[in-house]
Amino acid sequence: NAGVTQTPKFQVLKTGQSMTLQCAQDMNHEYMSWYRQDPGMGLRLIHYSVGAGITDQGEVPNGYNVSRSTTEDFPLRLLSAAPSQTSVYFCASSHRGLEQFFGPGTRLTVL
Amino acid sequence: QQPVQSPQAVILREGEDAVINCSSSKALYSVHWYRQKHGEAPVFLMILLKGGEQKGHDKISASFNEKKQQSSLYLTASQLSYSGTYFCGTDYAGGTSYGKLTFGQGTILTVHP
Numbered sequence: 001n002a003g004v005t006q007t008p009k010f011q012v013l014k015t016g017q018s019m020t021l022q023c024a025q026d027m028n029h030e031y032m033s034w035y036r037q038d039p040g041m042g043l044r045l046i047h048y049s050v051g052a053g054i055t056d057q058g059e060v061p062n063g064y065n066v067s068r069s070t071t072e073d074f075p076l077r078l079l080s081a082a083p084s085q086t087s088v089y090f091c092a093s094s095h096r097g098l099e100q101f102f103g104p105g106t107r108l109t110v111l
Numbered sequence: 112q113q114p115v116q117s118p119q120a121v122i123l124r125e126g127e128d129a130v131i132n133c134s135s136s137k138a139l140y141s142v143h144w145y146r147q148k149h150g151e152a153p154v155f156l157m158i159l160l161k162g163g164e165q166k167g168h169d170k171i172s173a174s175f176n177e178k179k180q181q182s183s184l185y186l187t188a189s190q191l192s193y194s195g196t197y198f199c200g201t202d203y204a205g206g207t208s209y210g211k212l213t214f215g216q217g218t219i220l221t222v223h224p
Contacts (some may be wrong), residue, residue: 031210042113042177042198043153043214059213090152097210100143102152 002026004103006091008049011091012109013081021076021106023091031094032074033058036087043090049074050097081110082091112136114201123189123222131184131218133199142175142182143200143212146193153198156184160178186220194222 007022025032033048045058047066055066063085065077074093078085086109091101114135120130133142145153149197159175159182170187186193196219200212 003129033210033212035214040216043200043212044214045211045213048211056211058211094210098158099155100145100153100210100212101155102201 004091004101006089006103006106008106009104010107012111013078014111015081015083017081019078019081021078021089021091023074023076024072024102025074025091025093025101026072027093027095027101028071029095030071031097032068033035033092033094033100034064034074034076034103036060036085037090038087042096046089048078066098078108079099083110086110092109112200113213114215115196116199116218119216120219121221123193123220125191125222125224126188127222128179129186129189129220131186131197131199131220133174133184133201133220135180135201137180137201137203138174139177139182139201139203141202142173143202144173144182144184145200146195146200147198147217148195149165189220189222191222191224194220196220204217 004025030051034046035043049055049068089106091103094100117132143158144156147153175182175186196217200214
Protein backbone atom coordinates (compact mmCIF):
# COMPACT_ATOMS: atom_id res chain seq x y z
CA ASN A 1 0.00 0.00 0.00
CA ALA A 2 1.22 3.49 -0.87
CA GLY A 3 -0.88 5.03 1.93
CA VAL A 4 -1.56 8.74 1.36
CA THR A 5 0.24 10.37 -1.55
CA GLN A 6 0.44 14.08 -2.38
CA THR A 7 1.68 15.90 -5.45
CA PRO A 8 3.56 18.09 -6.03
CA LYS A 9 6.08 18.08 -3.15
CA PHE A 10 7.12 21.67 -3.82
CA GLN A 11 5.42 24.48 -5.72
CA VAL A 12 6.11 28.16 -6.31
CA LEU A 13 3.26 30.33 -7.57
CA LYS A 14 2.83 33.97 -8.41
CA THR A 15 0.06 35.98 -6.77
CA GLY A 16 -3.21 35.44 -8.61
CA GLN A 17 -2.32 32.08 -10.15
CA SER A 18 -4.51 29.05 -9.52
CA MET A 19 -3.49 25.47 -8.99
CA THR A 20 -4.65 22.12 -7.65
CA LEU A 21 -2.90 20.12 -4.96
CA GLN A 22 -3.49 16.42 -5.46
CA CYS A 23 -4.16 13.87 -2.71
CA ALA A 24 -4.88 10.17 -3.08
CA GLN A 25 -5.20 7.25 -0.67
CA ASP A 26 -5.43 3.52 -1.27
CA MET A 27 -6.73 2.41 2.14
CA ASN A 28 -10.43 2.77 1.26
CA HIS A 29 -10.86 5.39 3.98
CA GLU A 30 -14.12 7.30 4.02
CA TYR A 31 -12.75 10.38 5.78
CA MET A 32 -10.23 12.74 4.19
CA SER A 33 -9.00 16.15 5.31
CA TRP A 34 -6.78 19.01 4.21
CA TYR A 35 -4.67 20.92 6.75
CA ARG A 36 -2.24 23.77 6.46
CA GLN A 37 0.70 24.17 8.80
CA ASP A 38 2.35 27.50 9.47
CA PRO A 39 5.28 28.04 11.88
CA GLY A 40 4.07 28.18 15.46
CA MET A 41 0.44 27.67 14.44
CA GLY A 42 0.08 23.93 14.50
CA LEU A 43 -2.22 22.29 11.96
CA ARG A 44 -5.38 24.05 10.85
CA LEU A 45 -8.23 22.25 9.09
CA ILE A 46 -9.17 23.70 5.67
CA HIS A 47 -11.79 21.28 4.34
CA TYR A 48 -12.78 17.72 5.03
CA SER A 49 -14.94 14.97 3.57
CA VAL A 50 -16.74 12.00 5.07
CA GLY A 51 -17.35 10.28 1.75
CA ALA A 52 -17.61 10.71 -2.00
CA GLY A 53 -19.82 13.68 -2.82
CA ILE A 54 -19.78 15.02 0.76
CA THR A 55 -17.52 17.89 1.81
CA ASP A 56 -17.58 20.50 4.53
CA GLN A 57 -15.57 23.50 5.63
CA GLY A 58 -13.00 23.50 8.34
CA GLU A 59 -11.44 26.31 10.31
CA VAL A 60 -9.76 28.22 7.43
CA PRO A 61 -11.66 27.50 4.16
CA ASN A 62 -11.45 30.91 2.45
CA GLY A 63 -9.56 30.85 -0.84
CA TYR A 64 -9.77 27.07 -1.22
CA ASN A 65 -12.20 24.72 -2.95
CA VAL A 66 -12.54 20.95 -2.73
CA SER A 67 -14.59 18.22 -4.34
CA ARG A 68 -14.66 14.49 -3.81
CA SER A 69 -15.88 12.44 -6.75
CA THR A 70 -14.21 9.18 -5.67
CA THR A 71 -13.24 7.56 -2.35
CA GLU A 72 -9.57 7.65 -3.32
CA ASP A 73 -9.04 11.27 -4.38
CA PHE A 74 -9.49 14.60 -2.61
CA PRO A 75 -7.93 17.50 -4.55
CA LEU A 76 -7.54 20.99 -3.07
CA ARG A 77 -7.89 23.96 -5.41
CA LEU A 78 -6.39 27.37 -4.81
CA LEU A 79 -8.56 29.79 -6.74
CA SER A 80 -6.31 32.88 -6.80
CA ALA A 81 -3.11 32.40 -4.84
CA ALA A 82 -2.09 35.00 -2.25
CA PRO A 83 1.16 35.31 -0.25
CA SER A 84 -0.86 34.47 2.90
CA GLN A 85 -1.36 30.99 1.46
CA THR A 86 2.35 30.26 1.65
CA SER A 87 2.40 27.19 3.89
CA VAL A 88 2.88 23.44 4.12
CA TYR A 89 -0.24 21.55 3.14
CA PHE A 90 -1.01 18.09 4.50
CA CYS A 91 -3.70 15.71 3.35
CA ALA A 92 -4.90 13.02 5.76
CA SER A 93 -7.28 10.08 5.65
CA SER A 94 -8.89 7.92 8.31
CA HIS A 95 -11.45 5.24 8.92
CA ARG A 96 -14.41 6.95 10.61
CA GLY A 97 -12.26 9.81 11.89
CA LEU A 98 -10.03 7.66 14.06
CA GLU A 99 -6.27 7.24 13.43
CA GLN A 100 -5.37 9.81 10.77
CA PHE A 101 -2.74 8.92 8.20
CA PHE A 102 -0.96 11.97 6.81
CA GLY A 103 0.61 12.39 3.39
CA PRO A 104 4.18 13.73 3.04
CA GLY A 105 3.00 17.31 2.46
CA THR A 106 3.24 19.97 -0.25
CA ARG A 107 5.42 23.00 0.42
CA LEU A 108 3.82 25.98 -1.33
CA THR A 109 5.37 29.41 -1.76
CA VAL A 110 3.33 32.28 -3.22
CA LEU A 111 5.35 35.26 -4.42
CA GLN B 112 -11.29 27.06 19.65
CA GLN B 113 -7.76 25.76 19.66
CA PRO B 114 -6.80 23.54 22.62
CA VAL B 115 -3.94 24.83 24.72
CA GLN B 116 -0.83 22.72 25.13
CA SER B 117 1.73 23.07 27.91
CA PRO B 118 4.61 23.34 28.17
CA GLN B 119 5.56 24.95 24.83
CA ALA B 120 8.96 23.27 24.95
CA VAL B 121 10.81 20.78 27.11
CA ILE B 122 14.42 19.59 27.13
CA LEU B 123 15.33 16.21 28.58
CA ARG B 124 18.28 13.92 28.96
CA GLU B 125 17.86 10.31 27.89
CA GLY B 126 16.03 8.32 30.51
CA GLU B 127 14.12 11.25 31.99
CA ASP B 128 10.32 11.53 32.04
CA ALA B 129 8.04 14.21 30.63
CA VAL B 130 4.36 15.15 30.72
CA ILE B 131 2.60 17.19 28.04
CA ASN B 132 -0.84 18.62 28.75
CA CYS B 133 -3.69 19.52 26.42
CA SER B 134 -6.62 21.59 27.72
CA SER B 135 -9.87 22.61 26.08
CA SER B 136 -12.58 25.10 27.03
CA LYS B 137 -15.17 23.02 25.14
CA ALA B 138 -16.52 19.56 25.91
CA LEU B 139 -14.40 16.95 24.17
CA TYR B 140 -15.43 13.74 22.45
CA SER B 141 -11.96 12.49 21.70
CA VAL B 142 -8.32 13.52 21.94
CA HIS B 143 -5.68 12.45 19.42
CA TRP B 144 -1.92 12.63 19.98
CA TYR B 145 0.59 12.95 17.12
CA ARG B 146 4.36 13.36 16.88
CA GLN B 147 6.03 15.24 14.06
CA LYS B 148 9.74 15.25 13.30
CA HIS B 149 11.29 18.17 11.46
CA GLY B 150 10.39 18.20 7.77
CA GLU B 151 8.12 15.17 8.07
CA ALA B 152 4.40 14.49 8.35
CA PRO B 153 2.69 14.01 11.73
CA VAL B 154 2.50 10.41 12.91
CA PHE B 155 -0.34 9.03 15.01
CA LEU B 156 0.48 7.99 18.58
CA MET B 157 -2.87 7.26 20.19
CA ILE B 158 -6.50 8.30 20.52
CA LEU B 159 -8.56 8.59 23.69
CA LEU B 160 -12.32 8.50 23.40
CA LYS B 161 -14.83 9.93 25.85
CA GLY B 162 -15.62 7.28 28.39
CA GLY B 163 -12.53 5.30 27.43
CA GLU B 164 -9.63 4.21 29.58
CA GLN B 165 -6.07 5.37 29.74
CA LYS B 166 -4.11 4.20 26.73
CA GLY B 167 -0.48 3.43 26.17
CA HIS B 168 2.10 1.51 24.27
CA ASP B 169 5.71 0.92 25.16
CA LYS B 170 6.79 3.85 27.35
CA ILE B 171 4.26 6.39 26.04
CA SER B 172 0.81 6.61 27.62
CA ALA B 173 -2.00 9.13 27.89
CA SER B 174 -5.01 9.94 30.02
CA PHE B 175 -8.25 11.81 29.41
CA ASN B 176 -9.97 13.70 32.23
CA GLU B 177 -13.49 14.36 30.99
CA LYS B 178 -14.44 16.56 33.93
CA LYS B 179 -11.51 18.91 33.32
CA GLN B 180 -11.61 18.55 29.49
CA GLN B 181 -7.93 17.80 29.65
CA SER B 182 -5.59 15.14 28.33
CA SER B 183 -2.02 14.39 29.36
CA LEU B 184 0.68 12.53 27.44
CA TYR B 185 3.27 10.71 29.55
CA LEU B 186 6.69 9.85 28.16
CA THR B 187 8.77 7.70 30.47
CA ALA B 188 12.45 6.79 30.23
CA SER B 189 12.79 9.05 27.18
CA GLN B 190 14.87 7.98 24.19
CA LEU B 191 16.60 10.11 21.54
CA SER B 192 13.92 8.99 19.07
CA TYR B 193 11.25 10.76 21.16
CA SER B 194 12.52 14.17 20.00
CA GLY B 195 10.02 16.07 17.89
CA THR B 196 6.93 18.23 18.15
CA TYR B 197 3.90 16.74 19.87
CA PHE B 198 0.42 17.84 18.92
CA CYS B 199 -2.91 17.10 20.49
CA GLY B 200 -5.95 17.17 18.25
CA THR B 201 -9.40 17.51 19.74
CA ASP B 202 -12.73 16.41 18.35
CA TYR B 203 -15.87 18.10 19.63
CA ALA B 204 -18.42 16.02 17.71
CA GLY B 205 -20.77 13.97 19.78
CA GLY B 206 -21.78 10.43 18.98
CA THR B 207 -19.59 9.45 16.04
CA SER B 208 -16.18 11.03 15.62
CA TYR B 209 -15.90 12.79 12.30
CA GLY B 210 -12.18 13.38 12.58
CA LYS B 211 -12.76 17.11 12.35
CA LEU B 212 -9.78 17.86 14.51
CA THR B 213 -8.66 21.12 16.04
CA PHE B 214 -4.96 20.94 16.88
CA GLY B 215 -3.01 22.60 19.65
CA GLN B 216 0.02 24.73 18.88
CA GLY B 217 2.44 21.92 19.66
CA THR B 218 5.06 21.09 22.29
CA ILE B 219 8.68 20.83 21.17
CA LEU B 220 10.44 17.94 22.93
CA THR B 221 14.23 17.65 22.73
CA VAL B 222 16.07 14.66 24.18
CA HIS B 223 19.84 14.91 24.63
CA PRO B 224 22.25 12.00 25.21
